[in-house]
Amino acid sequence: MEHLGTAARHLDTAALQAGLGHVRESPPDHGTVEMIVRRPAVDEREVLAVGTHADTGLAGDTWRVRGSSRTPDGSAHPGMQLTVINSRAALLVAQDPDRRMLAGDQLYVDLDLSPVNLPAGTRLAVGSAVIEVSEEPHLGCAKFAARFGVEALRFVNSRVGRGLRLRGLNARILTSGTVRPGDRISKLAPADEAAA
Secondary structure (H helix, E strand, O other), rough: OOOOOOOOOOOOHHHHHHHHHHOOOOOOOOOOEEEEOOOOOOOOEEEEEEEEOOOEEEEOOHHHHHHHOOOOOOOOOOOOOEHHHHHHHHHHHOOOOHHHHOOOOOOOOOOOOOOOOOOOOEEEEEEOOEEEEOOOOOOHHHHHHHHHHHHHHHHHHHHHHHHOOOOOOEEEEOEEEEEOOOEEEEEEOOHEEEEE
């Protein structure tokens, strides 16, 4: 179990821009799950060897109890069960592989997450689970700035950052299943979606 709060030197905008080429080389399909992280409590992260995804979100994660400011009654938002971030983008802002988890996402994947490649409604096979990209944007916040720097926050929320979804995307779980690091993550064709 990791507690947040470890400090590191933050990259400036020029250094972040210099790393964009590597992020843009992420595969458009047939990506790989690099890391699975759950949030068992506020400011805690736990890297998992196996993640179980169900209609309650990632098992052991606090998605349901955290609630959401985007629902009328403050309950958990169904379109925000999972957050998925590009592992290359996470490493760019974190610099250290052990600090990637501080972003607070559940799935770290080597896959092009841009809206052009994965528009809202796209379904993805992840291990034995199926998830769907949500319309709800996933943007950096004050916590992201505290962990990775103000320039990193501005960078991921910039027009270019949003165009690549550097901060990641929100998703809902359509089919329960298990996911492991090294599992393939692939876009489902419409025929596959109907069968899912």
